[in-house]
Amino acid sequence: MDKLLLIDDEADVRYSFRRIFDQPDIELTTADSGEEGLKLIPRLKPDLVIMDVRMGGMSGLETLRRLRQLDAKQMVIMMTAYGTTQTAIEAMKLGAYDYLLKPFDVPRLKQIVLNALKAARDMRQVVSYQPLLESEDYDLGIIGRSEGMQSVFKIIGQLAGSDATALITGESGTGKELVARAIYHHSQRNARTFLAINCAAIPENLLESELFGHEKGAFTGATAQRIGKFEQCNHGTVFLDEIGDMTPSTQAKILRVLQSGEFERVGGNQSIKVDVRVIAATHKPLEQAVAAREFREDLFYRLNVVRVHIPPLRERRGDIPLLVNYFLKKFAQARGGAPKSILPAAAELLERFHWPGNVRELENAVERATVMAKGDVILPGDLPAEISSLPAGGPDQPVPAPAAGAAAPAGGGGGRMDWASVGRTLFQWARQEGEVKVLPAVERELIIQALLEAKGNQVQAAKLLGITRATLRKRVVKYKITQELAIQ
Numbered sequence: 342m343d344k345l346l347l348i349d350d351e352a353d354v355r356y357s358f359r360r361i362f363d364q365p366d367i368e369l370t371t372a373d374s375g376e377e378g379l380k381l382i383p384r385l386k387p388d389l390v391i392m393d394v395r396m397g398g399m400s401g402l403e404t405l406r407r408l409r410q411l412d413a414k415q416m417v418i419m420m421t422a423y424g425t426t427q428t429a430i431e432a433m434k435l436g437a438y439d440y441l442l443k444p445f446d447v448p449r450l451k452q453i454v455l456n457a458l459k460a461a462r463d464m465r466q467v468v469s470y471q472p473l474l475e476s477e478d479y480d481l482g483i484i485g486r487s488e489g490m491q492s493v494f495k496i497i498g499q500l501a502g503s504d505a506t507a508l509i510t511g512e513s514g515t516g517k518e519l520v521a522r523a524i525y526h527h528s529q530r531n532a533r534t535f536l537a538i539n540c541a542a543i544p545e546n547l548l549e550s551e552l553f554g555h556e557k558g559a560f561t562g563a564t565a566q567r568i569g570k571f572e573q574c575n576h577g578t579v580f581l582d583e584i585g586d587m588t589p590s591t592q593a594k595i596l597r598v599l600q601s602g603e604f605e606r607v608g609g610n611q612s613i614k615v616d617v618r619v620i621a622a623t624h625k626p627l628e629q630a631v632a633a634r635e636f637r638e639d640l641f642y643r644l645n646v647v648r649v650h651i652p653p654l655r656e657r658r659g660d661i662p663l664l665v666n667y668f669l670k671k672f673a674q675a676r677g678g679a680p681k682s683i684l685p686a687a688a689e690l691l692e693r694f695h696w697p698g699n700v701r702e703l704e705n706a707v708e709r710a711t712v713m714a715k716g717d718v719i720l721p722g723d724l725p726a727e728i729s730s731l732p733a734g735g736p737d738q739p740v741p742a743p744a745a746g747a748a749a750p751a752g753g754g755g756g757r758m759d760w761a762s763v764g765r766t767l768f769q770w771a772r773q774e775g776e777v778k779v780l781p782a783v784e785r786e787l788i789i790q791a792l793l794e795a796k797g798n799q800v801q802a803a804k805l806l807g808i809t810r811a812t813l814r815k816r817v818v819k820y821k822i823t824q825e826l827a828i829q
């Protein structure tokens with residue numbers, strides 16, 4: 342249950358909030374003045390405060406200033422009417438998470454509230470890394486007893502008293518974000534803000550402004566000044582996720598902020614000084630990107646002060662049973678029942694699989710199996726097909742993508758085709774390939790297969806594929822398939 346506190350002196354706004362957030366997972370409290378809001382907060386401990394900038398009595402800005410003295414990391418969203426955006430900017434400098442323009446549109450309001458609640462959870466949920474599994478009183482834990490994970494825990498511990506920049510590396514799904522949050526929670530800055538930015542999820546041309554803000558008129562569309570994450574998160578911790586995806590100009594700015602704590606907003610010439618701790622993560626081997634001159638060497642060394650490398654799950658299979666137990670308990674808790682148990686044969690399959698998607702994939706597999714299992718025990722058949730169909734033998738190793746025509750469909754013991762697992766496998770293979778565009782690649786191969794099967798007859802091939810002949814023809818041209826078939 343997320344607790345929301347709305348501070349607004351207009352009864353209409355309080356009324357519409359009650360209607361908009363009339364949902365079981367949100368508990369909304371309202372206050373009609375800054376003074377009342379400040380009185381409520383220590384007792385209520387809201388996950389998110391939404392407050393109007395302009396109020397009779399204490400203004401929103403003054404309320405925020407006082408609130409900051411009580412609690413440096415209370416998540417706050419400010420509301421403002423057009424024309425008072427300057428105040429909203431001041432609010433962002435005081436660490437407000439975002440601001441909303443009145444009159445607000447409801448879907449956007451809901452989206453911002455959801456984002457803020459997630460950010461608040463990230464900040465609040467303590468990620469423990471010791472003791473490992475025995476104690477039940479953790480919100481969120483990093484599980485692992487393998488040597489590789491023990492070194493990760495050791496570094497988190499060593500980092501606790503320091504403000505050093507940390508670079509977390511590891512394949513996708515190994516737990517980089519989890520480790521970043523653990524570092525934050527065990528740092529001296531844990532009473533201050535933590536903001537995560539996924540550099541790969543923000544379009545290249547917007548990332549710089551997202552991080553450093555911009556001045557009005559800095560580029561087309563920059564209709565007002567904007568405060569960036571570094572300024573918003575002053576004295577706190579910024580987590581730069583997927584740092585491998587940045588333009589040279591953003592890289593240069595990050596380097597400067599790491600070296601001197603200074604930067605300018607995009608299109609601005611006033612130098613701004615901040616004190617921000619940076620934790621970065623990437624699944625890309627940055628050394629290679631440096632060698633290919635895609636990533637600045639000086640920035641790499643500046644980030645790499647402390648390196649935390651999380652080994653892939655297939656190199657620490659001993660952690661698998663612990664993780665499986667942990668996830669079984671977690672899903673049972675979410676459902677409100679007792680954890681399901683797992684048949685040794687199924688557990689053995691999980692331990693042998695090579696897990697290209699690492700812990701995230703294991704977590705998904707356990708969740709799916711929990712749902713699929715009809716009784717209290719998870720059987721091999723409840724696991725995704727690519728796991729339940731593992732041939733007997735030793736540990737399964739990563740397989741290179743098979744040549745066209747060579748792969749047997751992952752049918753899952755002769756039963757129905759499990760499309761989800763076929764999709765998952767293809768997707769993971771494609772991710773290992775890095776740059777490959779998965780959908781066109783797969784589509785092209787499927788068309789070739791169908792044409793081979795139909796001995797070049799397009800009408801029949803189109804039928805096999807479930808598309809029209811016209812579509813097939815277009816694809817044949819687009820993917821330049823004719824040459825390929827002529828060779829066969």
Ligand SMILES: Nc1ncnc2c1ncn2[C@@H]1O[C@H](COP(=O)(O)OP(=O)(O)OP(=O)(O)O)[C@@H](O)[C@H]1O
Binds near residue numbers: 482483511513700
């Ligand atoms: N050691 C662990 N113990 C418990 N849960 C874990 C562990 N490692 C990862 N997880 C879980 O696996 C999922 C993926 O973790 P996370 O998002 O931290 O990975 P990531 O390395 O950031 O992945 P990506 O590169 O895809 O962003 C999360 O749900 C996380 O809670």
Ligand SMILES: [Mg+2]
Binds near residue numbers: 517518582
């Ligand atoms: Mg991540």
